[in-house]
Amino acid sequence: MAAPVGPVKFWRPGTEGPGVSISEERQSLAENSATTIVYNPYAALSIEQQRQKLPVFKLRNHILYLVENYQTVVIVGETGCGKSTQIPQYLAEAGWTAEGRVVGVTQPRRVAAVTVAGRVAEERGAVLGHEVGYCIRFDDCTDPLATRIKFLTDGMLVREMMVDPLLTKYSAIMLDEAHERTLYTDIAIGLLKKIQKKRGDLRLIVASATLDAEKFRDFFNQNDTSDPTRDTCVILTVEGRTFPVDIFYLQSPVPDYIKSTVETVMKIHQTEGDGDVLAFLTGQEEVETVASMLIEQARALSRTGMKRHLRVLPMYAGLPSFEQMKVFERVSRSVRKVIVATNVAETSITISGIVYVIDCGFVKLRAYNPRTAIECLVVVPVSQASANQRAGRGGRSRSGKCYRLYTEEAFDKLPQSTVPEMQRSNLAPVILQLKALGIDNVLRFHFMSPPPAQSMVQALELLYALGGLDKDCRLTEPLGMRIAEFPLNPMFAKMLLESGNFGCSQEILSIAAMMQIQNIFVVPSNQKSQAIRVHRKFAVEEGDHLTMLNVYEAFIKHNKNSQWCQEHFLNYKGLVRAVTVREQLKKLLVKFQVPKTSSEGDPDPVLRCIVSGFFANAARFHSTGAYSEVSSVYYPTS
Structure with a gap:
């Protein structure tokens, strides 16, 4: 027996009042076509x-x-x-x-x-x-x-x-x-x-x-x-090929948009006409959670004899490319696609057949705190511009509907546009690039959206502590110029340049290359416990950096074998790319005459070398289980 669908109540602005449910709306829509980078409806033409x-x-x-x-x-x-x-x-x-x-x-x-x-x-x-x-x-x-x-x-x-x-x-x-x-x-x-x-x-x-x-x-x-x-x-x-999209808001806020997303998808599937569904969530974990819940709901529903089936597909940046391509595949008329995605599906691509959009109202963005010098991903409300972009995904091929899992009042309070990255990111790489381009007075550089002054000052302090800038905030030679030449965060560059002095340049090359790759570990939703158990074989108490080193060295030892990666739930293409990245970085170390050395399995030199570049991220662990920043972080010799 199918799981009951929860009472998620939407209403459309302009109707007589709140309370119009999904099933009371239009049941069928005319079909048309859309263009996408991958799916091409005009492929038969020249x-x-x-x-x-x-x-x-x-x-x-x-x-x-x-x-x-x-x-x-x-x-x-x-x-x-x-x-x-x-x-x-x-x-x-x-x-x-x-x-x-x-x-x-x-x-x-x-x-x-x-x-x-x-x-x-x-x-x-x-x-x-x-x-x-x-x-x-x-x-x-x-x-x-x-x-x-x-x-x-x-x-x-x-x-x-x-x-x-x-x-x-x-x-x-x-x-x-x-x-x-x-x-x-x-x-x-x-x-x-x-x-x-x-x-x-x-x-x-x-x-x-x-x-x-x-x-x-x-x-x-x-x-x-x-x-x-x-x-x-x-x-x-x-003017593009766009069609009208009806917007529906919640009558009242919901405590759990994960659950509400699943309920809304199932309500659409049971009561609405043809058309695929695109649901926006904030990150990989949420996407996989909702996808798993929908697959279970769909199986239960099919046992009741429902002829139309659901094909649930995740979509996020770290997903292997062959999995991402599945969202563009056409399905038979007896199947409805449900694409559960992060904001990667908000712009840049058009997925054919989307009619119904579900917007959770949140997004995961990079945020930087200049006081603590910590950059992290945080979940924040979407902007009105992003919400409208999401809604528009449903009007590419024919008239669509967008179900917002928040009230109209909440929408009115959203910021009009997303804060530019320039105003919420670590600016050390930016300033280093500008200095290398000969722009000495970065504080007077004509930014379209000027960053906070505190972020600029903090970035200058970090670059000075790394040895990339002198006391007059000029790029040092040769260290500053060499750091700027690396296509990496300045802290990674400093770590690489110091690796010869610590006797571990080979290990640091591998670590730096691996840290440039997203989602090395693959965790299929239907094999989660097995994947985690296999991944533990690579883990060491010294931390993630040495764990990544173990993965890389094992990959090389097994001749870069794709079958071995599959058995160990590792991203094969990501590891192949890490090999390429390592070769590029190796050329720079040769250019700068950094000696080729190895710690021969001793983790201590490797950890010391990592600290030489990342001392700014030092924290003190307290008995309460919490961490606090080290106040003298920018003075590594103190």
Whole structure:
């Protein structure tokens, strides 16, 4: 017998009053199609016909006109309108890649940079890495002589500026998904504004999926007069294929949005017409918990004879790529897909067939406390902009519905937009990059959203303690310059540079590489206890760093075997990437003449070396079971 569905009560603003339940609403909706990076409804058409089906195609000539006549063009378009794949090609076709010039396209996420580059290469009939390529941290798939359209993460663009401060090889740069306002997106924005003052020929396209275009226009517009004809920045909106989405709020708050998510999914499944479901939660653990609960509910329901089945699929950043791809697979009409996701499904991708959206109202964000120098992930209420982005996922292929697991009053109290990473992150890597670019007075750098002064001061103190800055806050030589050259957090870089002195450079290389990889340990929801038991074989009391070292060394000992990884519940692709990262870091140690040494199994030198870079994270353990910061943290010799 199916488990009873709880009494989650929603109402739609504009109706006679609260109390309209899901089952009392429209039962069926017309079907249509959507476009996604992976699922392509126009696959039967020629490449050129597919391109012409995208909403952005109608504005091709207008976009090229604006790029020709304005230094900066802000393009507002919903996910799926074609701006990411088509605009770089329009520029190439219009001559912006002639005479060896390059069109650069930044993405905030590595996966997006690789995926979009692959799609554009396919559309142009090119081999990926030749005319069209990508460059992400530890992976450069470009040809310096042949690549004309280059996709890269915003962080890699900033690193390119260290070698070529004016980005002389680029004729145009497109900042895609700029609304996400990541740390390095904001740095790139500030640096590109400086570059444009010296390079009037450089064109910048800022692509955003939200209506905060005025902020970008005001920041980049270099017209100091009241004459609008002298504006250097303009806004263009691309109308996408969107359909109306009915919004439903809870009548009263619920104490457990995990349980309410499951109840709402099952209510939709039992009472609503065709259409897949997308439920937003805050993190991997919540996603897997809800997915497991839904699978149990679906099994119970199928035993009652219900003909329509549920296919429950998780979606989060650390999920292996082959598992992520399942959300794009088409299913038969007798199956309803339920995708349980983090905010990775909020923008960047469009999943075909989504009609119903469930929004828990929370998100997990990185937050930094400059007083304690601790950076962590915290669960906070979503912004109104994010809530609207989530709701819009249900209107890509046909009219949809969004069920918000909070009241309308709670929505009205949400912040309008998400706080940019620049205002809630550790700024030490940012300041180090700016110093390496020759920007001595970082306090006067033109940030789009200036970070808190306390965060800036704390970052300067940390870099001074690491030896990267001198007492005048200038980059030291050679240590500061070497730390800046590493594509890592400054503390990791310092640890690596000191590893030869501690006699453990081989172990520290492996640890540093492993710490750059997310989700090395795989914990399937149906084999949780078995996976945890196997993982304990690698654990040591000295801590996570040496545990990671054990995993890496065992992987190498077993000849990097994928079957061995599967048996030990380890992320094979992640470990292969760790090997690649280690090789890249090894080249830097050779360049800086760090001796090749090994502690030969002695953990003490390794732990001491880790402390040489991470002394700022020192804490004192109390008998109560709590930790407190060490006040003299920035003076490692004290």
